[in-house]
Amino acid sequence: xxxxxxxxxxxxxxxxxxxxxxxxxxxxxxxxxxxxxxxxxxxxxxxxxxxxxxxxxxxxxxxxxxxxxxxxxxxxxxxxxxxxxxxxxxxxxxxxxxxxxxxxxxxxxxxxxxxxxxxxxxxxxxxxxxxxxxxxxxxxxxxxxxxxxxxxxxxxxxxxxxxxxxxxxxxxxxxxxxxxxxxxxxxxxxxxxxxxxxxxxxxxxxxxxxxxxxxxxxxxxxxxxxxxxxxxxxxxxxxxxxxxxxxxxxxxxxxxxxxxxxxxxxxxxxxxxxxxxxxxxxxxxxxxxxxxxxxxxxxxxxxxxxxxxxxxxxxxxxxxxxxxxxxxxxxxxxxxxxxxxxxxxxxxxxxxxxxxxxxxxxxxxxxxxxxxxxxxxxxxxxxxxxxxxxxxxxxxxxxxxxxxxxxxxxxxxxxxxxxxxxxxxxxxxxxxxxxxxxxxxxxxxxxxxxxxxxxxxxxxxxxxxxxxxxxxxxxxxxxxxxxxxxxxxxxxxxxxxxxxxxxxxxxxxxxxxxxxxxxxxxxxxxxxxxxxxxxxxxxxxxxxxxxxxxxxxxxxxxxxxxxxxxxxxxxxxxxxxxxxxxxxxxxxxxxxxxxxxxxxxxxxxxxxxxxxxxxxxxxxxxxxxxxxxxxxxxxxxxxxxxxxx
Numbered sequence: 001x002x003x004x005x006x007x008x009x010x011x012x013x014x015x016x017x018x019x020x021x022x023x024x025x026x027x028x029x030x031x032x033x034x035x036x037x038x039x040x041x042x043x044x045x046x047x048x049x050x051x052x053x054x055x056x057x058x059x060x061x062x063x064x065x066x067x068x069x070x071x072x073x074x075x076x077x078x079x080x081x082x083x084x085x086x087x088x089x090x091x092x093x094x095x096x097x098x099x100x101x102x103x104x105x106x107x108x109x110x111x112x113x114x115x116x117x118x119x120x121x122x123x124x125x126x127x128x129x130x131x132x133x134x135x136x137x138x139x140x141x142x143x144x145x146x147x148x149x150x151x152x153x154x155x156x157x158x159x160x161x162x163x164x165x166x167x168x169x170x171x172x173x174x175x176x177x178x179x180x181x182x183x184x185x186x187x188x189x190x191x192x193x194x195x196x197x198x199x200x201x202x203x204x205x206x207x208x209x210x211x212x213x214x215x216x217x218x219x220x221x222x223x224x225x226x227x228x229x230x231x232x233x234x235x236x237x238x239x240x241x242x243x244x245x246x247x248x249x250x251x252x253x254x255x256x257x258x259x260x261x262x263x264x265x266x267x268x269x270x271x272x273x274x275x276x277x278x279x280x281x282x283x284x285x286x287x288x289x290x291x292x293x294x295x296x297x298x299x300x301x302x303x304x305x306x307x308x309x310x311x312x313x314x315x316x317x318x319x320x321x322x323x324x325x326x327x328x329x330x331x332x333x334x335x336x337x338x339x340x341x342x343x344x345x346x347x348x349x350x351x352x353x354x355x356x357x358x359x360x361x362x363x364x365x366x367x368x369x370x371x372x373x374x375x376x377x378x379x380x381x382x383x384x385x386x387x388x389x390x391x392x393x394x395x396x397x398x399x400x401x402x403x404x405x406x407x408x409x410x411x412x413x414x415x416x417x418x419x420x421x422x423x424x425x426x427x428x429x430x431x432x433x434x435x436x437x438x439x440x441x442x443x444x445x446x447x448x449x450x451x452x453x454x455x456x457x458x459x460x461x462x463x464x465x466x467x468x469x470x471x472x473x474x475x476x477x478x479x480x481x482x483x484x485x486x487x488x489x490x491x492x493x494x495x496x497x498x499x500x501x502x503x504x505x506x507x508x509x510x511x512x513x514x515x516x517x518x519x520x521x522x523x524x525x526x527x528x529x530x531x532x533x534x535x536x537x538x539x540x541x542x543x544x545x546x547x548x549x550x551x552x553x554x555x556x557x558x559x560x561x562x563x564x565x566x567x568x569x570x571x572x573x574x575x576x577x578x579x580x581x582x583x584x585x586x587x588x589x590x591x592x593x594x595x596x597x598x599x600x601x602x603x604x605x606x607x608x609x610x611x612x613x614x615x616x617x618x619x620x621x622x623x624x625x626x627x628x629x630x631x632x633x634x635x636x637x638x639x640x641x642x643x644x645x
Contacts, residue, residue, distance in 0.1 A: 002040060002068045004059070005178075006078050007170040009034040009163065011050075011136050011150070019298045020325045021077050022204070022307035025084040032085050033135065035059075036167040044171045046164050050153055066094040073098045073111045073174045076198060076308070092198035098174050100194060101186050103316040105518070106530045106550055108557060115173055117532075117549075117557055118180050122172040131163045183516075190527070193581050196588055197312040197321070204305035205595040205603070208374045208641065211347050212293050212300075215365050215372075218351045219290040222361045230281045233274050240285055249275065261286065289362040292326055292369050299325040306373075309596065317550070318574040319527065321597065328598050333644050334367040343371055343641070373596065373642040375605045383645070384616045384636030385601030386583075388413055389576045394447055396630045397508065397572065398487035407631040414440040420480040421473075437463060442477045448572075449488055449565025450474075491571070492564025495519060496546055499534045509626070510571065519548065521571060524626040525578040529570060537561065576600060579627065583620040583634075590619060596642075603642060613638060 012030040014023055024030065033050040037059055047053050062068040063082065072078040075097035083090045102114045112124040134151050141147040145155075153160040186194070230239035234248050246256045252275055254267065259282065268279050299306050306326065314322020323329035336342050342364050345354050351361070358364050375381050386392075391413055395403035406416040418426040418439030426432045426439065441463065445454040452470045460470060478485050494505040498512040499519055505512045511522040519531040531548035537559070539545035545561050552558040580600055587594060587602065592611070596603040604616065613636040620634035637645040 004062045004068050004070050005038045005171050005175050006072045007036045007167055008032050008078055009167050010081055013138050020308040021080045023299050023301050025081045026301045034167045036171045038171055044168045046168050069094055069096055071096045092195045098178050100313050101181050103313040106316045108551055114177055120176040122176055124173050125166045125169050128166045131166055135163055194312050200594050201308045204307035205373050206305050206376050207300045208372050212296050212372050214346050214349055215293045216290050226281050226284050233278055287362040289365040295326045318570050320577045331370050332366045336367050370643050371641040379605045379607050381639045382604045382606050382616050384620050384634050387633045387635050389600045390572050393572045393575050398483040400483040417443050421476040446477045448569040488564040488568050491567050523575055582624055586619050
């Protein structure tokens with residue numbers, strides 16, 4: 001099969017990093033400047049579109065020919081931009097993404113990052129970023145540049161020639177990366193998922209632009225009001241300034257080290273009068289309730305829809321999707337009972353009523369963010385998600401029978417966990433119901449080897465638990481889940497043995513294999529997780545510990561320590577991802593249009609009078625052949641705008 005490697009350089013007045021490729025290419029000022037390409041093993045060619053050259057007919061034909069594989073690093077960018085240039089959508093079929101191929105080996109997500117790790121010969125040129133800023137972005141008008149707002153090839157001919165070299169080099173770098181990864185092709189099963197992902201991003205999701213615009217306006221007016229009140233109380237030049245507020249509070253006998261949310265809440269309990277009001281105002285001024293609304297405004301396209309909100313294989317440790325632009329993976333939850341009323345007040349600019357009817361205007365705006373996404377005319381949203389998917393998968397892998405039975409019988413896992421831990425019946429809102437909260441926090445914090453620190457970070461102390469209760473709670477959870485705790489260390493032992501002996505170790509339906517300097521973990525689905533250059537190191541406790549190379553918390557390539565429970569977390573989350581991916585494929589094959597998905601939840605835009613929540617949930621809850629015995633369940637609901645049920 002023929003291959004066509006592509007890299008393009010483009011111009012738009014829209015900020016790509018903040019708005020995404022769909023809004024970027026949707027601008028009337030968008031254009032493709034340079035088009036570099038190479039067929040198979042041929043030398044890379046460059047087409048200077050900005051200076052009037054035309055794409056050869058051979059290239060145009062190949063772009064439409066599904067027998068020609070089009071490759072690029074972050075192919076979604078090339079495909080979307082070229083579609084805009086041609087005036088018609090190019091199907092994601094027959095497009096392959098080297099960035100996805102790299103991510104599947106847990107390599108960095110950038111071309112230069114992958115090039116560095118693989119030590120390719122034709123690395124991305126370092127001056128490229130400067131050239132992109134010069135030619136691909138608007139510039140500030142100055143006397144020196146003659147007042148122009150954009151740099152053209154004729155303005156700096158020498159730079160332009162270097163820009164061409166840079167574009168060619170990116171094709172050559174992508175080709176070399178692809179060659180180095182030739183033994184690790186993207187499986188057909190993942191290619192099908194990638195194509196589905198591209199279709200979902202191309203489809204996008206409709207936005208209630210009136211709600212978004214008025215939410216931003218409401219926040220602006222509210223902030224002006226409370227800032228004016230803070231100025232009135234304090235007389236400070238800038239009552240938003242932490243330094244000035246600290247000084248004002250110190251003058252009134254309140255020593256302040258920090259003004260973060262938690263510190264201010266603690267100070268409120270000891271304050272009264274004007275100091276109390278100022279502290280409350282500080283919390284309100286610090287609350288950012290419209291960042292996501294502004295992100296929606298930046299990324300919405302001329303069709304009224306947001307596109308490109310999800311990145312395939314964005315979490316390369318597990319293969320999960322990552323959120324982009326609006327970051328739909330961490331949308332605030334909604335707890336307002338009368339969401340419809342709150343929406344209408346914002347849409348109708350009845351801001352005074354919001355302040356009158358609700359405790360917090362910023363809180364209302366925050367809870368309404370989800371509702372900015374709406375179905376198109378004559379359709380409604382059906383939202384369905386897997387119930388307690390990670391807990392189910394963990395129980396299935398470990399063989400923790402009482403948990404599997406609880407799920408199979410439709411029981412409440414938090415009640416069941418508390419009952420198992422404390423040896424008494426626990427019924428939600430009933431017998432020993434107060435213990436359910438302890439069961440819940442234990443379930444959320446301790447499944448992947450967490451201890452007292454995990455309970456604390458999950459808010460155990462804030463919920464009223466005492467420090468002396470935490471370690472016993474850890475002990476009780478682990479003793480009531482012996483198969484899970486054993487599974488952690490079985491996984492640890494299997495991974496260590498595979499690395500030390502450079503062999504393959506089978507553990508139940510998992511396989512740990514050391515090959516070519518990589519530890520592969522083969523999941524029940526057949527997909528593999530990758531750990532680059534694994535080796536044993538001495539940890540901070542003086543014990544041998546498994547480590548690998550990857551992108552750390554600092555976003556730098558570094559050596560990272562791991563151990564059984566952490567590996568289990570990756571395995572469980574990766575398997576949950578595979579289950580959602582297959583469920584979405586089934587939904588797609590059944591004719592449903594997915595417009596968004598978040599964690600273990602799918603959002604469908606379904607015509608009125610077609611299908612039902614029950615049908616969608618039935619399709620989702622089908623366990624694949626490789627997950628025999630896994631008790632899946634999906635719950636769902638209909639809604640006229642996106643919300644949490």
